[in-house]
Amino acid sequence: MSCFFSLICVSATSFTSDSLTLEFPSTIVASGNAVFNHEMMTINSDRFTYDTSSQSGSFESNVIIQYKQSTLKGTHFNLNLVTRSVDGHGNIEFEASDFSAYSNDLRIDEFEILTLKNDVFIQRNGSQIKSNELIYNLKTDTILSNERVKLRIE
Numbered sequence: 001m002s003c004f005f006s007l008i009c010v011s012a013t014s015f016t017s018d019s020l021t022l023e024f025p026s027t028i029v030a031s032g033n034a035v036f037n038h039e040m041m042t043i044n045s046d047r048f049t050y051d052t053s054s055q056s057g058s059f060e061s062n063v064i065i066q067y068k069q070s071t072l073k074g075t076h077f078n079l080n081l082v083t084r085s086v087d088g089h090g091n092i093e094f095e096a097s098d099f100s101a102y103s104n105d106l107r108i109d110e111f112e113i114l115t116l117k118n119d120v121f122i123q124r125n126g127s128q129i130k131s132n133e134l135i136y137n138l139k140t141d142t143i144l145s146n147e148r149v150k151l152r153i154e
Helices: none
Strands: 006-011 012-018 018-021 027-038 041-051 056-067 070-080 084-093 100-110 113-124 127-137 143-146 149-153
Touching: 027 056, 041 070, 084 113, 100 127
Parallel strands: none
Antiparallel strands: 006 012, 012 027, 018 027, 027 041, 041 056, 056 070, 070 084, 084 100, 100 113, 113 127, 127 143, 127 149
């Protein structure tokens, strides 16, 4: 039999999990079917740690982030609600409405600008783009690059 926990942490933030540990004064550790919700973002993971005072969290193992109409998957993500940023490492997969992207690392600033780094591979409209770094604007659906890219159109 599994237990189900739910707690409202901050005005727009809630979470659920099978197991919950409160480490006073401000740390919450959730494991087993852990789900973290904040405004338009939902994060599923096997485990997360969230600090209510700094409004930051660490999400580990089988992490899936749903934000607006995009899905982000990976091994490890750090979230900071104050700076509106996300850092991710390990087997990153990003899916938008018309393309998929893969990389080793990522950074999202202001919950709007996604930067994929290290062995980036993007598939879009039958084309493939490879680069060491690509920048994607979540708001305008625009791909930019600061690095040399290889484009293959099929």
